[in-house]
Amino acid sequence: MSEHWAWSEGSAMKVCFVTTGATAPFTALIESVLQTDSIKTLRKLGYTHLLVQYGSARNVFEESLKAAHSEAGDLVIAGIDFDPQGLDKQLKLVSDSKGTIISHAGSGSILAALRYQVPLIVVPNTQLLDNHQSELAIAMDKSGYLIEGQVNNISAALDRSETFRAKMTTFPPITSGKHRETKSFAAIMDETMGFLD
Amino acid sequence: MAPQLTSLYTTSFLIALFVTLLVAACLRAINILPGRTCHSAKAPRKAAPATRILIVLGSGGHTHEMFHLLRDLDTSRYTQRTYIVSGGDAFSAQRAVEFEQTLEDRASETRNKATTVRRRGTERPLCVGAEHFNIATIPRARKIHQSLLTTPFTSLVTLVSAFSPLFRSDRLHPNLPPTTPYEIAAQDLPDLIITNGPATGVIVVLAALIAKFFNLKGCSSRSKCRTIYVESFARVKTLSLSAKLLAGVVDRFLVQWEELEGEGGYVGGHAEYWGILV
Numbered sequence: 001m002s003e004h005w006a007w008s009e010g011s012a013m014k015v016c017f018v019t020t021g022a023t024a025p026f027t028a029l030i031e032s033v034l035q036t037d038s039i040k041t042l043r044k045l046g047y048t049h050l051l052v053q054y055g056s057a058r059n060v061f062e063e064s065l066k067a068a069h070s071e072a073g074d075l076v077i078a079g080i081d082f083d084p085q086g087l088d089k090q091l092k093l094v095s096d097s098k099g100t101i102i103s104h105a106g107s108g109s110i111l112a113a114l115r116y117q118v119p120l121i122v123v124p125n126t127q128l129l130d131n132h133q134s135e136l137a138i139a140m141d142k143s144g145y146l147i148e149g150q151v152n153n154i155s156a157a158l159d160r161s162e163t164f165r166a167k168m169t170t171f172p173p174i175t176s177g178k179h180r181e182t183k184s185f186a187a188i189m190d191e192t193m194g195f196l197d
Numbered sequence: 198m199a200p201q202l203t204s205l206y207t208t209s210f211l212i213a214l215f216v217t218l219l220v221a222a223c224l225r226a227i228n229i230l231p232g233r234t235c236h237s238a239k240a241p242r243k244a245a246p247a248t249r250i251l252i253v254l255g256s257g258g259h260t261h262e263m264f265h266l267l268r269d270l271d272t273s274r275y276t277q278r279t280y281i282v283s284g285g286d287a288f289s290a291q292r293a294v295e296f297e298q299t300l301e302d303r304a305s306e307t308r309n310k311a312t313t314v315r316r317r318g319t320e321r322p323l324c325v326g327a328e329h330f331n332i333a334t335i336p337r338a339r340k341i342h343q344s345l346l347t348t349p350f351t352s353l354v355t356l357v358s359a360f361s362p363l364f365r366s367d368r369l370h371p372n373l374p375p376t377t378p379y380e381i382a383a384q385d386l387p388d389l390i391i392t393n394g395p396a397t398g399v400i401v402v403l404a405a406l407i408a409k410f411f412n413l414k415g416c417s418s419r420s421k422c423r424t425i426y427v428e429s430f431a432r433v434k435t436l437s438l439s440a441k442l443l444a445g446v447v448d449r450f451l452v453q454w455e456e457l458e459g460e461g462g463y464v465g466g467h468a469e470y471w472g473i474l475v
Contacts, residue, residue: 107262107429108257108261132432139433183471186271188449188471192423193244193388196242
């Protein structure tokens with residue numbers, strides 16, 4: 001059904017898109033987003049659509065959806081599988097409708113989402129051992145690129161995302177670090193080769 | 198009087214031979230490894246008509262970041278591109294084809310615009326399409342769940358097979374001799390090798406070091422096979438194993454978080470930080 005979601009100029013549509021990873025979906029995030037508390041916050045903040053990319057965890061999504069149904073009201077909730085073609089269509093919809101993306105902390109998803117200049121909430125999977133997800137999310141939050149969210153408190157992150165839109169740092173960074181020169185990778189390649197023409 | 202032949206087999210002679218070779222090898226290694234101030238010391242020059250680069254792709258995350266790094270690739274300078282993928286990694290191979298397609302689309306867009314803009318005389322052509330890239334598959338160094346005992350052997354197989362894409366790209370027209378500068382560059386060693394962390398990248402850089410050590414195909418004397426390592430932007434506080442292994446031997450060692458600046462290397466800090474690159 002989400003294939004028919006379309007944004008038009010002046011519509012009141014506001015989409016929240018949740019992406020949970022391809023290989024090992026972050027099931028706790030799916031459950032958390034569909035909790036009563038999160039649903040209430042989404043409605044309070046004026047969201048009209050909630051789209052969950054559940055990957056291979058369809059059963060988790062459907063179970064949680066049953067419980068969320070009574071709270072949803074006019075919030076439209078739908079789920080999609082993992083799309084190997086990427087999530088550009090969904091991210092574009094969020095961007096157009098001035099919504100929010102909630103993502104697992106995989107670097108691929110973070111990089112894809114950041115290019116759309118929409119508030120991005122990144123939720124590290126604390127159940128994974130020996131990973132650098134939290135480190136990255138915290139560092140990116142500190143630099144103002146995104147919001148680091150807690151899996152047990154999605155509402156707080158959603159609240160923060162409302163004011164975040166106005167003050168978020170553009171990505172890829174135009175300048176970063178303090179009083180230092182930055183270079184693009186293309187420039188570093190030329191420099192390594194000695195190409196200065 | 199010449200020494201008797203039997204004296205060549207004595208232990209002391211073997212020790213002397215070993216020490217001599219060791220010293221020679223060390224001197225050679227010092228000679229080929231990058232110095233402290235390597236990147237600014239390269240003499241500026243005009244880009245050659247054709248330049249070949251080798252891009253090592255790895256599992257999902259590494260491949261993804263690599264194409265973010267390469268998003269502004271100048272196809273008029275880096276005319277020949279070889280993508281190395283591990284056996285069974287259809288995803289990376291597909292992403293390479295898609296990336297080349299975006300380069301091609303961008304090139305035709307630029308060409309369309311150029312008809313309205315006055316062209317400058319010294320403009321170089323944008324080099325896209327099948328003649329300008331190839332994908333080489335080499336066996337995986339370590340399969341998932343493979344025992345650590347057999348890893349050295351499979352790594353050795355990977356190392357041996359890495360030389361083939363290092364020495365030349367697969368020919369599009371195998372029966373015709375190379376004529377254009379592009380074809381000649383494609384049949385030569387790469388000018389630049391770019392990797393960002395997969396195990397295959399470590400092995401390809403090792404193959405390049407061996408080529409430099411023995412000056413195979415003039416690798417060292419013609420300054421071929423320069424190397425760039427880019428640490429994943431997901432690494433904020435600690436370096437990955439690949440990064441630690443390669444820090445001391447690559448020409449450029451780039452990190453994407455300030456906290457890692459100056460890390461790595463056997464002789465002292467080497468990591469450069471120029472902001473987030475992906």
